[in-house]
Amino acid sequence: MADTGHIPHALLLEGPAGVGKFALARAFAQYIHCTDRTPDGDSCGRCPSCLQHQSFNNIDTFYTFPVVKRGTAGLSTDWLPEFRQFLTDSPFMDSDRWPSLLGNVNAQPLIYVEEASALVSRLNVAARQSAYKIVLLWQPERLGEATANKLLKLIEEPYSDTLFIMTSDNPEAILPTIYSRTQRISVRAYSPAEIVDILSSQFAIDRESATIAADLADGNVNAALRMVSVDKDKSRYLDLFMSLMRLAWTRKVKELRDWSNDVAAQGREDSIRFYDYCARMIRENFILNLGHADLNMLTDEELTFSRRFSPYINIYNVEDIFRLLTEARNDVARNTNGKIVAFDLAIKMILLIKRGVEAPK
Numbered sequence: 001m002a003d004t005g006h007i008p009h010a011l012l013l014e015g016p017a018g019v020g021k022f023a024l025a026r027a028f029a030q031y032i033h034c035t036d037r038t039p040d041g042d043s044c045g046r047c048p049s050c051l052q053h054q055s056f057n058n059i060d061t062f063y064t065f066p067v068v069k070r071g072t073a074g075l076s077t078d079w080l081p082e083f084r085q086f087l088t089d090s091p092f093m094d095s096d097r098w099p100s101l102l103g104n105v106n107a108q109p110l111i112y113v114e115e116a117s118a119l120v121s122r123l124n125v126a127a128r129q130s131a132y133k134i135v136l137l138w139q140p141e142r143l144g145e146a147t148a149n150k151l152l153k154l155i156e157e158p159y160s161d162t163l164f165i166m167t168s169d170n171p172e173a174i175l176p177t178i179y180s181r182t183q184r185i186s187v188r189a190y191s192p193a194e195i196v197d198i199l200s201s202q203f204a205i206d207r208e209s210a211t212i213a214a215d216l217a218d219g220n221v222n223a224a225l226r227m228v229s230v231d232k233d234k235s236r237y238l239d240l241f242m243s244l245m246r247l248a249w250t251r252k253v254k255e256l257r258d259w260s261n262d263v264a265a266q267g268r269e270d271s272i273r274f275y276d277y278c279a280r281m282i283r284e285n286f287i288l289n290l291g292h293a294d295l296n297m298l299t300d301e302e303l304t305f306s307r308r309f310s311p312y313i314n315i316y317n318v319e320d321i322f323r324l325l326t327e328a329r330n331d332v333a334r335n336t337n338g339k340i341v342a343f344d345l346a347i348k349m350i351l352l353i354k355r356g357v358e359a360p361k
């Protein structure tokens, strides 16, 4: 597109989470602006424009992303240092981590209408040092109706020197008025082998841990990174997991309520990791129950508990427990009250464990 000069005015990179769509959008913007592109189709990385891109200081590039209000205004420019930090710490844009950088783990960031107004006035000025001004818009699904209407005019009747490059993991949530006016490119999930390469080369994770994480990550680098970081919190998560199962088995409802408060008190990001950990433990226990200890990936501590626990994870409950954990994880990711989610899960676990215990022998 860039080489032929036929770049659509509104481009959407869509696809699963954790596959580097925003990094690709940034690389594309850098390529468009590069004054010394290489013959094999990359930006040079050395020209003034490339250097500005790498330090987030390109004068013709605007970052727009969901924020919370600072005072009365919700503007991306007010949160640029935090966003740069986010891009540096989490190059694959783990959106579960963004609210904590906004100072509130339970925030529901949005692209506010004043952001659209600010963008309109900035885009009114002609491109300063290159052929194009580029708006890199992360999460267009977080444009409210009023914001979208303001931007729509720009997208429908764009200035000839303006490009919108948007990225979304959740394109079905984008308002149809915006979605229908974008040219879409699908970005696919990574293969497990690609994830292993990324984790070991970019995040200095040993290949053994990377292989285990990649196997369970479903093509999502962020999910793989979460699994690896679970390692650090493993014994705390194991304690919580064992308490849940013991209390559910003995039907200690009051204690399960205290347990739910403990889980929720960890905060959103940590709760998500914990539910991922529980799902992994259920999977491992099912494998153990099937008599395939050779396929297990458990620490000694986990194995000690699992030897006694695994008989109760069987074909009569394994699928429903998985579903329950996935729902809890997704509810927490969507900002549902963490205590309610955990307590609901704990109560349902009483019935599901019972179902496993009463399974025909």
Ligand SMILES: [Zn+2]
Pocket: 033, 034, 035, 036, 037, 043, 044, 045, 046, 047, 048, 049, 050
């Ligand atoms: Zn360059």
